[in-house]
Amino acid sequence: MTLGPVTSSTDVTPPAGEEAPVGSGKAIEGRSLGRIAWTRLKRDRVALTGGGVIIFLILVAIFAPIINKFLGHPVNEYHQDKIDPNLGGIPPVGTWGGISSEFLFGVQPVTGRDLFSQIIYGSQTSLLIALLATLLAVVIGVVVGITAGFYGGWVDSLFSRFMDLILAFPLILFAIALISVLPPTTGVRIAVMVFIIGGFSWPYIGRIVRGQALSLREREFIEAARSIGAGNFRIIFRELLPNLAAPILVYSTLIIPTNILFEAALSFLGVGVPPPTPSWGRLLSDAVNFYEYDPMYMVIPGMAIFITVLAFNLFGDGLRDALDPKSNR
Amino acid sequence: MINFILRRVVTSVVLLIIISVVTFGVFFMVPKLAGTNPAELYVGKSATPADVAATARKLGLDQPIYVQYGRFVKGIFVGREFASGTNVNHCPAPCFGYSFRNDRPVWPTLIDRLPVTISLAVGAAVIWLLGGVLAGVISALRRGSILDRTMMIIALAGVSLPIYFTGLLAQLWFVHDLHWFKGGEYINFADDPFGWANKLFLGWVTLALLYAATYARLTRAQMLETASEDYIRTARAKGLRERSVIGKHAMRSVLTPIVTVFGLDLGQLLGGAILTESVFGLPGIGRLSIDAVSTKDLPVVLGVTLFGALFIVIANFLVDIFYAVIDPRVRIS
Numbered sequence: 315m316t317l318g319p320v321t322s323s324t325d326v327t328p329p330a331g332e333e334a335p336v337g338s339g340k341a342i343e344g345r346s347l348g349r350i351a352w353t354r355l356k357r358d359r360v361a362l363t364g365g366g367v368i369i370f371l372i373l374v375a376i377f378a379p380i381i382n383k384f385l386g387h388p389v390n391e392y393h394q395d396k397i398d399p400n401l402g403g404i405p406p407v408g409t410w411g412g413i414s415s416e417f418l419f420g421v422q423p424v425t426g427r428d429l430f431s432q433i434i435y436g437s438q439t440s441l442l443i444a445l446l447a448t449l450l451a452v453v454i455g456v457v458v459g460i461t462a463g464f465y466g467g468w469v470d471s472l473f474s475r476f477m478d479l480i481l482a483f484p485l486i487l488f489a490i491a492l493i494s495v496l497p498p499t500t501g502v503r504i505a506v507m508v509f510i511i512g513g514f515s516w517p518y519i520g521r522i523v524r525g526q527a528l529s530l531r532e533r534e535f536i537e538a539a540r541s542i543g544a545g546n547f548r549i550i551f552r553e554l555l556p557n558l559a560a561p562i563l564v565y566s567t568l569i570i571p572t573n574i575l576f577e578a579a580l581s582f583l584g585v586g587v588p589p590p591t592p593s594w595g596r597l598l599s600d601a602v603n604f605y606e607y608d609p610m611y612m613v614i615p616g617m618a619i620f621i622t623v624l625a626f627n628l629f630g631d632g633l634r635d636a637l638d639p640k641s642n643r
Numbered sequence: 644m645i646n647f648i649l650r651r652v653v654t655s656v657v658l659l660i661i662i663s664v665v666t667f668g669v670f671f672m673v674p675k676l677a678g679t680n681p682a683e684l685y686v687g688k689s690a691t692p693a694d695v696a697a698t699a700r701k702l703g704l705d706q707p708i709y710v711q712y713g714r715f716v717k718g719i720f721v722g723r724e725f726a727s728g729t730n731v732n733h734c735p736a737p738c739f740g741y742s743f744r745n746d747r748p749v750w751p752t753l754i755d756r757l758p759v760t761i762s763l764a765v766g767a768a769v770i771w772l773l774g775g776v777l778a779g780v781i782s783a784l785r786r787g788s789i790l791d792r793t794m795m796i797i798a799l800a801g802v803s804l805p806i807y808f809t810g811l812l813a814q815l816w817f818v819h820d821l822h823w824f825k826g827g828e829y830i831n832f833a834d835d836p837f838g839w840a841n842k843l844f845l846g847w848v849t850l851a852l853l854y855a856a857t858y859a860r861l862t863r864a865q866m867l868e869t870a871s872e873d874y875i876r877t878a879r880a881k882g883l884r885e886r887s888v889i890g891k892h893a894m895r896s897v898l899t900p901i902v903t904v905f906g907l908d909l910g911q912l913l914g915g916a917i918l919t920e921s922v923f924g925l926p927g928i929g930r931l932s933i934d935a936v937s938t939k940d941l942p943v944v945l946g947v948t949l950f951g952a953l954f955i956v957i958a959n960f961l962v963d964i965f966y967a968v969i970d971p972r973v974r975i976s
Contacts, residue, residue: 481907482658482959484951486914487932491944492669494936575805579918582807583933598807602922605815612815616808624803631799 361632450512455519463527760927779862801856810922906962910955
């Protein structure tokens with residue numbers, strides 16, 4: 315995830331009249347908001363580190379099979395010889411949960427499966443669900459937010475009440491209950507989780523987009539577009555959307571970590587992707603039974619979730635600071 | 644003001660009705676669409692079709708969905724009867740039906756579990772509100788200092804840490820390794836207040852950490868923005884002491900968004916409580932719902948979900964009222 319989208323989406327910002335939205339007026343002529351943001355972001359080492367970690371994690375998820383071939387073992391291969399037979403057949407042989415040059419992250423208690431492979435493949439589950447859910451949330455949120463903010467009036471009231479309604483659902487309760495009554499096959503679970511996570515997180519995007527659209531539609535450049543005879547569709551797509559790109563990008567980056575946590579929480583509670591598909595949340599919930607004998611089994615998936623979520627938070631924060639001229643830096 | 648309250652009451656009630664319809668619909672329609680019969684969930688897979696049909700009749704599951712919903716709502720307000728042959732069970736109001744698993748009425752079960760969840764939620768809320776706001780204010784006043792940076796790093800880490808991970812780590816270090824806290828069963832406040840606090844303390848802190856981090860960040864940002872306002876400069880120019888400039892003038896506008904977020908969080912707290920309760924083995928409403936979900940105990944799941952929704956709606960209502968009290972502009976719009 316580089317800054318590609320920012321630069322491209324703001325570079326296509328049409329007519330020069332609106333070239334200077336919110337606060338970039340101070341900028342030297344000819345520099346787009348995207349360019350300014352990129353210069354600022356380049357100076358923000360913390361955010362860049364976050365971005366680097368995100369790229370690394372995405373690459374790991376994509377190339378999981380190849381990485382695993384060289385550094386891990388087949389995901390569901392049992393290595394009973396790595397389990398200490400003297401201690402009830404539970405903890406792995408050796409210290410630190412059986413970490414060795416052969417098993418980089420140690421092995422799972424009892425079964426002796428390679429934890430490294432589980433983590434690598436778990437990143438696929440986590441990122442796939444979180445990113446798809448975010449995509450869904452952004453699409454719904456932007457469509458509803460723009461419609462509400464641009465048209466105003468009863469359309470706005472209707473959509474706003476609808477967003478309030480969704481935010482009033484007891485989220486996790488509703489999600490676990492709904493998932494539990496549906497068939498527990500991997501494909502269905504992934505689809506349902508994407509729909510639930512995305513379906514409950516879009517109002518956050520929707521509210522922000524609505525607010526922005528509401529204030530933008532009163533601006534002169536919209537009025538100008540209207541006066542030369544541009545239709546609603548054209549105004550929304552060519553005038554409004556490019557100006558909303560920045561907040562949409564920032565808040566999508568910031569709901570990804572929430573969605574990752576949500577996915578992991580559902581898996582932790584036993585309603586995530588079913589085994590044998592590896593999942594960080596399920597590893598943690600499994601680790602609950604063993605943490606007294608094998609703390610590393612809990613620490614490793616926990617750290618995986620923590621690092622991923624932190625990276626997205628750092629990058630999202632940096633992106634917001636870079637794109638928002640009002641930020642306190 | 645009375646007008647405002649009335650309007651809010653109406654919105655809240657409408658909200659609750661919609662939520663109950665949706666939830667009810669989801670729990671009794673979706674299993675059907677997915678090919679399972681709720682009555683089958685009640686009697687179990689090995690039962691004969693005749694048994695299933697009899698159960699469906701007894702629970703009223705053979706009726707169309709709107710009739711079922713009507714009976715369900717009636718049960719909540721005036722109670723309802725379940726008849727099987729000559730046996731008639733009266734379920735007094737508020738009746739949320741009977742558990743599929745142990746035939747206990749849902750409502751008393753909920754009430755039994757409530758004190759645990761309330762204990763957890765209130766303790767955590769006090770810690771995160773005080774801790775988060777205090778940390779945020781100090782950070783903003785000492786902006787750029789090492790203290791500020793350290794606290795903001797901790798806060799960012801806190802936002803990124805899953806409750807179930809911090810909970811397990813806390814459990815491992817403080818209960819298992821250091822023995823600072825006792826594991827074991829939940830203890831009622833009335834029986835032993837110290838035991839109660841001892842058992843809940845780690846849960847409070849774990850749950851609070853997540854929220855405190857958000858509040859610290861929010862308070863800091865809000866405080867920095869407010870501090871550059873003209874009226875703050877005016878207050879300083881008048882020669883007010885820094886204490887009352889920050890404490891009285893700035894805090895009022897800092898607290899407004901905090902209150903909004905607090906209301907939303909308090910409502911959704913049940914979600915965090917589910918995770919905390921399952922990590923620390925606290926027998927609260929969260930645990931109840933997880934157990935009910937894993938045994939497909941629909942009436943309990945439905946009861947808990949609606950209860951959670953009620954919680955959220957009430958929290959939002961109270962926040963709106965409180966909001967109107969501290970910010971008079973809200974009342975007019």
